[in-house]
Amino acid sequence: MLGVMVDVSDAETTSTANATFRELSTLQSFAKKLLESGTVKMVIGYSQGYTSDRAMPAFITDPEKASSLIFDKRCFHNLTMYLKTAEIKCAGKIAIVVKGCDAKALNVLLLENQIKRENLVILGLVCIGVGDPTLEKCRICNVNTPPIYDELFGKPVPNKEWTSATFTRVKELEGKSQKELWEFWVNEFNRCIKCYACREVCPICTCTRCITDKNQPQWVPTSPHSMGNFHWNLTRAFHLAGRCIGCDECERSCPADIPLSLVNWKLIKQVFEKYGFIAGMSPDDLPPMSTYVEGEEEEFIK
Amino acid sequence: MENIYRPSLMTILNVTWETPDTTTFKLAYQDNAEKDAFFSNYKVGQFGEYSAFGSGESTFCVASPPTRQDHIECTFRAVGKNTKALQAMNENDTIGFRGPYGNYFPIEDWKGKNLLFIAGGIALPPLRAVIWNILDRRSDYGDATIIYGARTVSDLVYKMELDEWHQMPDVNLVTTVDPGGETPDWKGEIGFVPTVLEQAAPAHENTIAIVCGPPIMIRFTFPVLSKLGFRDEQVFTTLENRMKCGLGKCGRCNVGGTYVCKDGPVFRADVLHKLPAEY
């Protein structure tokens, strides 16, 4: 579900609150040129949403429409998730607008051979946060300047470094007792209706057949009851361990407003503390959950 | 109010292995009233929902004719969860059955006409019910021609019955297997069903053609039929959209505005051609 809405009647505040917004006309004319020159077939970016309070994904093929591109605090969507769709896969070379967090997803997709670098023109935006108030992921963002891009819009800002102290929300959760945690999650997961928006919206959920859609054997019960929901929500998070880049799109999309990002960030923290690894920082970093280094200390394989 | 999802309990009387992955069940109602209710409604072409309890339900046509009232039969291939669970069952075991559902072949309108049956692979079961139905009422109908093909010899179902039909003087049976699917002692044709049909060139006058098979076979058979002079109004087929309820409620079987579980599975070709390509 849409977490935060901003009042666009106050366009002044919106634009000054986000420095990258000033680069909008540069972005628009750059996109226009890409389309005009035939460098790309399509530009995926943001445009004014259907209702005044929202922005929506835009799939621009006509150079004249490039002027409809926007970027402001309402541009939550991680557009890289469209790269896994059949429609975009066969669209040829495309350009895509990414914030720093979105760009991390590109690195993971490149690492996992899900996309071809030569088919992409990456339009990186220097982003100091979306949402009003600013989202949690933006508060602790370590990629205000995207880690990968072909063209950068906005003046690069130095990126913050993570430490264990970064993950305050997870820490709060870790302070709870087993029993409190159990009750907390039962209550949260109970609301799941198995709409799979969390999966569909995730750029990293690229499996052609998700495990929850397999019935031989039936690994995950498909019913939206407590057990089915627990299975699903934890399976989803675990398969993203060391891969989730923390764009929190699953949580934003969830109509039941389940704090899915808490599970994800717990795993992000774990992977960070154990392996010093942050998913999506580069297309070449080996992912700790799927690499084995000789001599590696593995507590769980004994 | 009655629970429309409550299945009848059926005892498996007999299990026949047609091919390594295809089985025929002979089933008897455990409840006589339910059996009577079934046979007072059932017409050839209709289908039902068969379940191995614990594995869900699957849609199969009823493969036996209404002229044989002591049991029903179904023939199915193991492709998924429930079909595999059913195939693991034995004689005397209990399964669930709901039906009959859907429309049927208008065989009463076909009286006095010649019938041309064209089937491919596992799609013989719906036709088998019609074939036995008309053979059981032989004098009502004209010539009967059956063209049946499968990928390989071992993929042919109802081998016993094929022999039986072959022996019958008033049935013209042509069997064929795809090139490469023959065995050294194979006596039938070799070639794809549409090709064999074209060679056999049955007459179209006063004839009804009933075609069942995989979508690809149907696609290539229709043009051959029209080349042979069949009008769309003379050609019937069945659709196999995915189903759950069989009752027009669960919403998954529709082709455009037509619900295959209610207005189908039997379609006359001219009606089918008016539907959007959503099957």
Place this chain on the structure above:
Amino acid sequence: MITINTNSLGKLLESARSAGYRFVAPVRDGTISLFRPVDRIQEIALDLITPVKSPKEYFFSDHECILSYKRSGKSLIELSEPSKEDYAPPTVIFGCRPCDAAGPGIIREVMTWDCDDKFFLDRLESTVIITIACVEADEACYCTSVDMAPDSETGSDILLTPSKDKPGVQQEYLVKAVTEKGSRFIEQTKGWSDGTVNPAPAIEGLKSSMKPTFDAERVRKWLDTSFEDKFWDTATLACISCGTCTYTCPTCHCYDIIDEGNTDGGKRLRNWDACMMELFTLHASGHNPRPTKSNRFRQRLTHKFKYYPDLFNRILCTGCGRCQRYCPTDHALKNLLEQIDKLVSTESQAAEAVDK
């Protein structure tokens, strides 16, 4: 006609509960809103446009047992069913908006099509729907485009019409029993009414300000001939093919039937399912009649605005706006309907121009 003041709604709740009804109403829970059984009037959130989840689940549960089976011998099975008392307790759904109240009545058409789905019908029968006409709408609302209005009584058993044309103020609601069931409920629980009056219709303002934004009949005609139109592919790019729009919709009613258990015993469940899901129509052979999200979205829109109206003469949409409000990508059904409407009018204008 009798009336009830905002202050007396608590009395209505009390009397309904003491008459044995479960009292379901819109509530907020953290950041989510939904219909839920309440004990106290303070729990109710009457200021919501609509809760995220529609009250559909009280007629058509997201998962429900329709059969239990048990092995009763080596090769024998025994069947049993949930009892009506358990799945269809007497219930009041209070504080529906007209768009939510209309939902179950529309679904009823398919649930009674040739044979009756007792799980749905029993619940409908044991439920009294008390609706409050709207004095407030948001940009996503479009009831007036789909034969509905902010004060429609369709589907309600009792309609409360506010006296003042303003949200968040004390109201003196005009109480209208729309159905026999509604009258019986009022009869059975009376004592909460605040007298009788003859007030003027209160929400004319909202009704006249909510102009239809597309012509549903014109869209239906276009759909007759546009199954293969290239519109579908480009217009549906943003959709991610999830279940949000269908599961929050008060009129979507598709379901799956699955077993949970082993060969010795278990349950057969009926779970929500939706045409937007890729697996919905997938054959066991791997063939899929609707392989793309554009195919699936076409099914959703066409089912609602053509197939269902063709069959039952009712649009399968009440204009509640949820599919727009909660779509993760703002891929609004309403937006597409308006686009189609515009397409038709430009096409017909062009045709007229050629004629001249």
